Amino acid sequence: MAAVKTLGEVAEVVRSKNAGPFIVTFDILFETEEVFEAVRAAGLLSRQAVCGLYGVSDNELLGFDFYPFARAVKFSLRRPVGSGGPRDADVYGAQQHAPLLDLAVLP
């Protein structure tokens, strides 16, 4: 029986970054079409899974989608506070991806 695989094990790139000062956008890129399609078919990387990880409601999750042309998954979140203003903790939004690494995506 194959072991469960996490996103950190099967994705080539998992990253977050500002898309402007008010949105953080997340990119998950796969090296091959085969892995991309397998992850998509497994259905474990989903809107619900992402909402659960980040503690946000479905309407706060922006544009979760699979993009075959780039073998990629992308979604965005509105920042609780603007980049670099008072109370912000990540000016570049570059360290918000980590919880995705442990998400089980292949059964």
Added chain:
Amino acid sequence: MIERKREDEFVVVSNGMLGYGFREESLRDAVEAGVDLIACDAGSSDPGPYYLGTGKPFVGDAMILRDLRLLVKAGADAGVPLVIGSAGGAGGDGQVDHLLMLLGRVMEELGLDRKVAVLRSELDRGTVREAVEEGRVRLFETGAALTVEDVDAAAHIVAQIGPESYFRALAEAPDILVVGRAWDVSNIAALPLMQGRDRGLALHMGKILECGSLASRPTGGGDLILGRLRDDHFIVEPPHPDQACTEASVSAHTFYEKSDPVMLAGPGGSVDLRRTLFEQIDPRRVRVSGSAFREAERYTVKLEGARLAGHRALTVGGARDPAFIRSIDAIQEAVREKIRETQAGFIDPSQYSITFHRYGLDGVMGAWEPNRQAAHEVGILIDVVAETPEIAEAVCGLARSTILHVPFEGRRATAGNIAFPFSPAEIPAGPVYEFNIYHLMEIDEPESFGRLEWLQ
């Protein structure tokens, strides 16, 4: 080895950030093979609102001078224009002036007398206030409509201007065009667009080239990137012989820093990538075709504004006691309450904010952190932003002394709760700005937008 420029193609070599460095040979090889344009981005909103708010550059002069010397010389040698956008970082007038001062030094050193056009995009408050009152400013990603009060509170307001606004400067064939805040794509796309090249392809190529070698592998060391725009496609390649553009690196870069990867929105419309094809034509080059421009009903430019949010003082300490770490939420509340109580009638809570960044618990992700299991020690950064530097320092000092001694459940160590590494513990950290304008403004005549000047 870079293939010689063909008659029918428009070749751009692009630097992702002025002052972040690139390989000298990459520029030389690109220019020798033939280019039509040297494009260079010099700014971003990424480092935060401080730079727009204060007008300070976020790249040091020495680093900018190094890149600028090479770029100015290459432009002169090749006899092609050098276009620099988002000058000075945030692209405000003061930052443009600073870059022009550095550019003047470089031209003098090189003994070159270049024809320099300057296109400014800082807006006065009156212009933006009028647009708000006429209903020409749209809600964008801040979640709140722009008000006249926001406009009046902003220290500086700039517009990310589009390629169409470059046309009247480029029509007079400057050697160097320095632009204030600009849509990054404009620096690359304006000249080919003016020459009648395909809009969807020119803009998409601009988007891919605007960060330099980030669209190639291996990423990391910053270098230049080269694009060849032809009639029905464009080709992306790295001048660095040890780098390669792959279908994955180029298509992935289309995603970078954009929330919608299939409709790249910009001034005047969007590039529709639903039919875009990325093809590897040899081990180092990728051909891109099928990107189409969809014109918007109204031409808009993105406005950016920053206002002073207060003055900062901070202190850093660490907690190692497990009972303290377990009670950390209650302890913070006790600290806030104690300061409110002891300062009643003296400092009002509306005059300051206290943020506890708790490294080892949720310091990086805050409310988004799913793992609530604390580490065996927790670093606490107490960040106070207040109306005046004096209040910030006073509140920060009170927060420091209070958290050091506040009682909590299960406390055994009654001499002090936190290890502070420094004496003095408080650090005044200057003014704090915040983006308070990030909206779209409709404009009627993009071709005449911005203020054009010629240097002599």
